[in-house]
Amino acid sequence: MIEVKNLKKSFGTNVVLKDINVTVKPQEVVVVIGPSGSGKSTFLRCINLLESITDGHVYIEGIDITDKKSDINKVRTEVGMVFQQFNLFPHKKVIENIMLAPMKVRNTSAEEARKKGLELLRKVGLEDKAEAYPDSLSGGQKQRVAIARALAMEPKIMLFDEPTSALDPEMVGEVLEVMKQLAKEGMTMVVVTHEMGFAKEVGDRVIFMDGGLIVEENVPNELFDYPKEERTKAFLSKVL
């Protein structure tokens, strides 16, 4: 589903990703953890080409997105992304936020897009906020709208970059709940998060990154309870 081969990324002379190799299978939930600045966000953003790739290849369902001939906009419709800062469109109502991309990118009719949008809002528990503007929502509500907006394109893969890090603690649960539900429905997910509980409960695999490298990866229980690498142990002792 996702295949990352020898991915390297630098910003000028700063080498941020050194040599990343990851395969994500359909319906798999992969959780990425690691200290600040280790390159987690950059890794995620390379998967849908929000960052240009310095070297290596990323295949999404067999399509090499580093190939100039690939239609990146088409690939991106298959890969939803949820950001730490929500990035809702403030000049549009909640329902319009969700309807915009299906209408403009997929030429879905307004009627159909609205119907689908309301369905998704029901799914994330925000049906009553359809006509509200993003500014009037709480952080947790904004993030759930952002998830609904990404789902409206019916992606096959969802990327989450610290989706709960900008939230007040009491709102973290409602967002994680939606993500758990998605995982249960079989969505393929790559999640960067500091929520170790979520990683243990939902993750099929945990990747620990440090210094632009994948230091260790394993099923959650193994990685958390029996880390092999010193750097993993040091990191886990700080966060657990």
Place this chain on the structure above:
Amino acid sequence: MDIQWSILVEYAPFFLKGTLLTIGLSLAGILIGTILGLFIGLGKMMKNKFLSFPFGVYITLFRGTPMLVQIMLIHFAVVPLFTGGTNGIAAAILTLSLNSAAYIAEIFRAGIQSIDKGQMEAARSLGMTHVQAMRYVILPQAFKRMIPPLGNEFIVLIKESSLASLVAAPELMYWGRAMQGQYFRVWEPYITAALIYLLLTLSLSYVLSRLERRLATE
């Protein structure tokens, strides 16, 4: 100071014609300047440094030199170069347009760059093209922020259109100067001109503040 009302009455039709031309020059400058400004602003934002460089030079030249110098050059050198003769109105419109385009380009660029880059990323991550993201996500937000500085620029333009009197375009200030030349009076022509300019700029500010308020509540 005794005001000679009779010469004011005599000049009233000229002031009226002059005011209409002032409005015309300003409108033309605003319209052409806005369209040119959009393109120059976009040009300056291009990632390719070689392509964006000339736009940067244009903006620097027009913002860094007095409009008086620009209008003289355009009137006595540029327009004759193309038409073989001089034409005050054409020179005035050209100068106002080219000059305001430089300022509007910067307003446009600043407006777009003031939008959080997460907005573009969110739009692109949904599969929108760059043009779609600009059109549906970035520009509507940027436009709102551009209205106050654009309004300012329009007001400046109305006032600067008075420079056209120096190249014999018969606008408001031209008739003020004509009146001074004929009667050797200064208070009557210039107070009248000042009041009319004030009326124009205040009306425009009023319209703009209404527009701003309407957009703010939307």
